[in-house]
Amino acid sequence: FQSSYMAEISDIDGILWGQQYTYPLEIKEKTPGNDRKLGEYFGLDVGPFVKLAFYAAKRGNLHSIFIVREIDDESTRNLVEWKYITFDVLAQYASWIFGAGGTNMQGGQSSVVKIPKSRFGTLDKAALRKL
Numbered sequence: 001f002q003s004s005y006m007a008e009i010s011d012i013d014g015i016l017w018g019q020q021y022t023y024p025l026e027i028k029e030k031t032p033g034n035d036r037k038l039g040e041y042f043g044l045d046v047g048p049f050v051k052l053a054f055y056a057a058k059r060g061n062l063h064s065i066f067i068v069r070e071i072d073d074e075s076t077r078n079l080v081e082w083k084y085i086t087f088d089v090l091a092q093y094a095s096w097i098f099g100a101g102g103t104n105m106q107g108g109q110s111s112v113v114k115i116p117k118s119r120f121g122t123l124d125k126a127a128l129r130k131l
Helices: 046-057 087-093 125-130
Strands: 014-017 022-030 033-035 039-045 065-071 079-086 112-116
Touching (some): 039 046, 039 065, 046 087, 046 112
Parallel strands (some): 022 065
Antiparallel strands (some): 014 022
């Protein structure tokens, strides 16, 4: 999809060729956070958010999807459910986490957006058929 990077190396976790569109994928393992106003949400670092936005903004048949492998807790990592959200929906409901964000891959702090868990769909056969 891209061989020359402007400022940083970016990866694609997968590609889904749907019925009408091609979807670059960002896949993360997450436990939901909780916000007094939003309720449960999943956080996404700004880097992957921008990557999804880049592919969603390209002309043609590219769209992008954020997939979450929801787990019960970080120690047992038992699967709860696979969830997904297209970038079109994610962009409508994403908001900044004020204050400290998450930890990036180098151990420093990262900026994070939060997306209400209620806006994610269950990733199952029926959902895949619609994409």
